[in-house]
Amino acid sequence: MPRVWTLWTAARPSQLALIVLVYSFGIGMATAGPPRISSDSAPVDPGSVSFLETALVGVVALLPVAVAIHYANEYADSDTDALADRTPFSGGSGALVRTGLPDSFLRSATLVTIVIAALIAVSVTAIVGLSLGALAILVAILLLGLAYSLPPVAFVRRGVGEVVNAVLGGLLLPLYGVTVVASPRPAAVLAVVPFTLLIGCNLFATHWPDRVADAAVGKRTLAVRWSPTRIRRGFTVLSVTAILATGLLWITGVFPNAVAVAHLAPIPFLLWGRIVLARQHSPFPAVLAMVVLAVTGTVAWWWVGIS
Template structure:
């Protein structure tokens, strides 16, 4: 029982869940900064749905990638949690956890409806669950069809912050535009994360860009995204989607972006790219929060 409890905790990937909550809050803080009324009950109810949704998606990934993760050398940011292999447990543990967490999410969703959480938020969170499963699980298994990176961007940089925003206000074109720089940085983060697992991914049919591109071309792609990041921020700001303080918050990620660009394919750990993405999520969430209370 202890081994299973420990495995469930590790497979849920608590550090990633914290980042997921930060991105959910990023969307909510943006809505508050733009004049939306605060609704703590709705935000908490939405988060109560999001937590089991995130856990279910992570469990599904652990189940689907049990064979892949057993072949690779893990880092703190790639190769899955390793809980099944480390603790000698069957992938069925992850499969049952996937379903169990989804049931909890369904119950939380029913409570959220009663609490008045907007239907848009709940639809977005339901989409996170369905698309998150489709990323890993057959028969869809999007990561094996060459669209894994795009799916990840959609999940983490569009649907997730949009759900936070929609809890307090109706998202519009300006909302989506404000998410573009974060979505832009998710791509090099994925390149670095997948590069660490490229051999195991290739052996198990995962068609990531790190598998399909040579290291030279992958590095060129990462450099292109890093070089383009400041321009993307300037363009989005010029369109009126980012206030000056938030632009400054985006600039704070530049050192980590440069570090990530210089290390892609030259070091196995994706730490620099993860640091860039996490820095941007944190600084922009704090900037929007400050503006909301200014």
């Protein structure tokens, strides 16, 4: 039972749910049509059985990749997680610490899950017809996600983890959703810039409670390297840029009206997050800002696509 519980907890079910939501964010972008997707591709019909089947296939291929990345992160961060003052949003799951299982347990789980993810990805590509573009993004997510935590690369220990994490969750994940059901255009990349920037804000806040533990084991996150003042300035720059980008994307027609309004919903939480950043232990306000945009953005894109 401790092993089963560890596998479940280290997979981070709440984050898997958020990953599926962001994937749906990308699917919704595709349903809204050009200029985010190519006008030459087949029209995306959200109500068709084939569309729903394709979207489901994309989730089936994505989840084992996400679980493998989470296991790798839990394995690589076992040293800092044992020292961290955990919150619901930082410090890892604590699964290994609570059960006393060896690190090698999650190392083996990571390897097995990578094999399972590869088999499923190849199967759905060959049998069901997942596009090669979607497969390429999925492989990029897996490789970059593993390199985020694991040596010899271990981006998170080299001061670039925040950038890599934001690219993974804010750029590649929604673009994977778009590519599963349609052919994305450059406008699709532009459309996820505000969300990517808010993930950066979230990472400033979630890495702050772990800074002491991270420094003790040599993890050079920005929370370790930067002063509280600089962290708050970085948070402000990303927040303001996200808001300005939203306005620009609306003016240029990349964002429909409903989507632009949805991207303004996190502003109160960003203000709250800026006030308490590096002054309180919990990263809750910044996490809430990111989740609010994931929810409102997904609803808005689907609303535009269906209406």
